[in-house]
Every structure is written in structure tokens, then in C-alpha cells.
Amino acid sequence: MGMISKLIGIVFAAAGFILLFFGMNDTSGLSFVYSLLGLITMSFGFALLTAGKPKEEKPPPPTVTEIRCNDCDFKEIRDFKKGDYVLKPVEDACPKCQTGMTIEGVYIIREEPKETYNV
Amino acid sequence: MQLGADNEFSWIINIAFFAFIMIFSLYGAKFQIWQYLKQIEIGLHEMKRMFVESRQTAIETFKEYGLSEEVVAKELDQFMDYFTIMPVDLDPAGILKRLDHLLDVRRDRFQEFVAELAPESGESMNQNLENTLEVTQVLGLIYRVVRHFYILGKKTGSQIMIMQIHMQMPDLLRLAKAYFDAIGAFSEGKPIGDGVGPLVITKFAREYGATPESYNHEISREVGYYMVEVEGRTVYALRATGPGGTVGKPGFGVKNLMEKYGNKISRIITVDAALKFEGETLGRVAEGTGAAIGDPGPEKHAMEQAATEYGIGIEAIVVKEDEAAAVGIMDKKILDAVPEVIERIKTVIQKRTKPGESIILAGIGNTIGIGL
Ligand SMILES: [Zn+2]
Numbered sequence: 001m002g003m004i005s006k007l008i009g010i011v012f013a014a015a016g017f018i019l020l021f022f023g024m025n026d027t028s029g030l031s032f033v034y035s036l037l038g039l040i041t042m043s044f045g046f047a048l049l050t051a052g053k054p055k056e057e058k059p060p061p062p063t064v065t066e067i068r069c070n071d072c073d074f075k076e077i078r079d080f081k082k083g084d085y086v087l088k089p090v091e092d093a094c095p096k097c098q099t100g101m102t103i104e105g106v107y108i109i110r111e112e113p114k115e116t117y118n119v
Numbered sequence: 120m121q122l123g124a125d126n127e128f129s130w131i132i133n134i135a136f137f138a139f140i141m142i143f144s145l146y147g148a149k150f151q152i153w154q155y156l157k158q159i160e161i162g163l164h165e166m167k168r169m170f171v172e173s174r175q176t177a178i179e180t181f182k183e184y185g186l187s188e189e190v191v192a193k194e195l196d197q198f199m200d201y202f203t204i205m206p207v208d209l210d211p212a213g214i215l216k217r218l219d220h221l222l223d224v225r226r227d228r229f230q231e232f233v234a235e236l237a238p239e240s241g242e243s244m245n246q247n248l249e250n251t252l253e254v255t256q257v258l259g260l261i262y263r264v265v266r267h268f269y270i271l272g273k274k275t276g277s278q279i280m281i282m283q284i285h286m287q288m289p290d291l292l293r294l295a296k297a298y299f300d301a302i303g304a305f306s307e308g309k310p311i312g313d314g315v316g317p318l319v320i321t322k323f324a325r326e327y328g329a330t331p332e333s334y335n336h337e338i339s340r341e342v343g344y345y346m347v348e349v350e351g352r353t354v355y356a357l358r359a360t361g362p363g364g365t366v367g368k369p370g371f372g373v374k375n376l377m378e379k380y381g382n383k384i385s386r387i388i389t390v391d392a393a394l395k396f397e398g399e400t401l402g403r404v405a406e407g408t409g410a411a412i413g414d415p416g417p418e419k420h421a422m423e424q425a426a427t428e429y430g431i432g433i434e435a436i437v438v439k440e441d442e443a444a445a446v447g448i449m450d451k452k453i454l455d456a457v458p459e460v461i462e463r464i465k466t467v468i469q470k471r472t473k474p475g476e477s478i479i480l481a482g483i484g485n486t487i488g489i490g491l
Contacts, residue, residue: 032132060303080307080309082307083308084309084488085308085310085362085489085490086310086314086362086489086490087322087489087490087491105451105454106310106449106488107310107448107449107454108448108449110444117398
């Protein structure tokens, strides 16, 4: 979709430019009409060229719950469940060493902003 | 080579050219105002959508706790424009006391309202519902204020009114978006970026053996503390009580602790989230002097007063966040900043206090989703 509309935009812009040029060199009474038509076609073409992609609403990143074992280095990350909170002791025992586990964090990972400012 | 030169149509172009100049010099400003109004309208529609959707979320959250949707919607709409009148400042003597009293009364009223509207929910969930209600109110307020100026501007044709609101529109939309994105966090009890203060406190206290059972409740309204020994010093680690969403009254907590253990305390350390500048990295840790707390005044005053009275140092360690991160679900980067904050607290304790002394460590922020 993006590529095609850009191509059409280039075609329109070029056609408009030729029309405008033709109209300016024409000495008949229709020169004004040609020029105007050329300008309109050209601006239409440029509008197509510079049009950005329609903004799509991205779904927010999922909230995850990070669980860690109290003793060893076992770590589990799963989807957030209602009732989870940070520092809540988890009912399940650690699969590695069978001691208790705690929710160490409930968080989301936001996307890095695309624009960077070189200042 | 000239447009329409030397032919019978050239006068048309001349007239068109002059007409163009005339129209734009006479009506250019009108055209621009019309454009401004259109842009405000687009933003206003966006604000309305956010308000309506958050109201719906609030209704759906409330109706899980006992009452029917119709009753909840009716009561909620009635409460939507609940306001607080700021105390008169012509007679400034005792204004903080009056403001504090008003805020207490307001808080009571909110708690009463939530308890009535959600009879089957527990204390912790009540606090989350309170927060949900407040977010919806903020969105409603932004929408109503902008709509007021939009309609007034249209009615009076006042350019300055329209331009003012047009200029503030991007910022207002950003703020509204931040709150709108946060409503999910509040209704489901997820921790938010502002909760980094209390989180640091509990993680720090746990390193030195504190448990949920060793937490001393209600040193002030919805605020308690752990008492831990850190390298020969006694640290009173204070925070609001979670995991329900509350900021409590930590300023008065500090004041009460000072009154209780005052002669031994030699330093107050506050930990909070602070607004970052654009361009600064999210989750950056910074230090400074003073009480890091963003309340309307009484809490901060209580802390400063306590520190001044006893002549002890008061310092702040903050985690930099933007509005969206502070009221939205906690970002990984903020969670990752916690160990660094704890390291800095240890450095402060080692460098600027002596063994045998006591320290107040106060974590300021909303405790939603952050357990003891
Ligand atoms: Zn383990």
C-alpha cells in the first residue's frame, strides 16, 4: 500500500510539472487553465508522496509478574494475575529447591521511543 | 513565459491576485482561529473518549463489589465533580493546618463514598477503587475545563481565549493520556511508577531482616514503619501501608517519629519518584537536599519543620520518571533502579551518620500493588 501510493504520487507530481511547464510556455488563452491544472495535479502528487502511514493504535505491552526463589537463583516470569502484588509470597514452592518464592516485581517493558534527539 | 501574458484573460488573473491578497489580509486571522477551533475540537473529542471509557472502566470495577450497574453509574456521575475549596490565603496564619484538615475531610468523604458503593470489597481494594475514582475525576475535569474554554471562545469569538487553550492542548492531551493509560493499573491493583519509594523501603528493610509482621502500623494515617539495625545505626524505615493504593500521610509520620525518638535521630532521608526532564533517561537516580514529596503542602511542611526544629539534615534520593511512567504501570527500568537507590541509601548512612545514631528513611509514593 505504501509503495504503490508513493509511486502514484511521483507519477502525479511529474504529470503536474509537465502540465505546468507546458502552460507557462503556451501563449494561447488556455495557458492559465493548463498552469492551474498542473499546479493542482502536482500538489495532489506531493500530498500522496508525503502522506504518512495511518496511525495504528498498538495494544499496550503486557504486564508481567517476576517470581524469584528466596534461596537459589530460580526465576520465573509469567503473565500478571489479579491479586498479584510486589513482595507477595507465592504459594508454590521453588521447583529447584522446594523453598518459598516471592514476587519480586510486577512491571511492563515499554517500547523505546523511536525518535532520538542528537543533543 | 509569463502566466497568461498578453491575452484577453490577463485581467482575470490580476483581479484574482488582488482578491487573494485582500481576503487574506482582512480575514487571515479569522481563518486561523477557525483552524485553531477545529484542532481544539479534535483534541476535545479525544478527551471525551478517554473520559467516557475510563468512566466505564470505573463502573465495571465498582459493580463487581455488590451493587448493580445502574446504581453505580448514577452515584458515580453524582460524585464525578466533587470538588475541594482551597483555604483562604489572605490570612496565611495556620493555612497549612486548615489545608491539612480539609484534605482529611475530603479523604474521609472519598472513603465513605467508596465503602457505600462497593460494600463487598476489602480495605485494600477500597483504596484501589478510590484511586480509580480519582483518575476518572481528573479526566472528567480536564475534559470539562477544555470544553468550557472551547465553547466560551466560540461564543465570544475571543481570540486570546481560543489561542490560550490551543497552545495548552498538546500538554493537556499528554496529561490526559497518561491518566487514561493508568486507569487499568488502578482498577486491577498493579504497581505504578510512583510506588518506587515504598518499594525501596521494604526491599531495604528486608535486607536487614524486616518482615511484614515486624511492620509497625499507623504511626500516622495509613503509614507505618519497620525498625531495622544497619551497621550499628537504628533505621526507622517509613512508608504508606500497602498493597492497597494509598500515599498516606508520611510527612506526619516523620513528625510523629521525631517526637517519639527525636533526640537520637540524626538524619532524615526521603525517597520518591521525581519528574524527569525530556531527554533524561527513565529510572535515573539523583540526590539532593530537602524533603522529596509532592503533596499540596502540609506533609512537606511537617517534614521540614521537624528537621529544622531538631537541627538535623534532610536529604532526598529520587528516581526520575515522566508523568506517564509515574501514574502508569511500573516500568522495568524503574524496578531496575531500586538496587542503585538502596546502594545510595547505604552510602548516605555510612558517610553522614555515626554508629549509635538513628535515621528516618521515608519512602514517599502510592503503594498500589506493593506489599509489606
Ligand atoms: Zn529455589
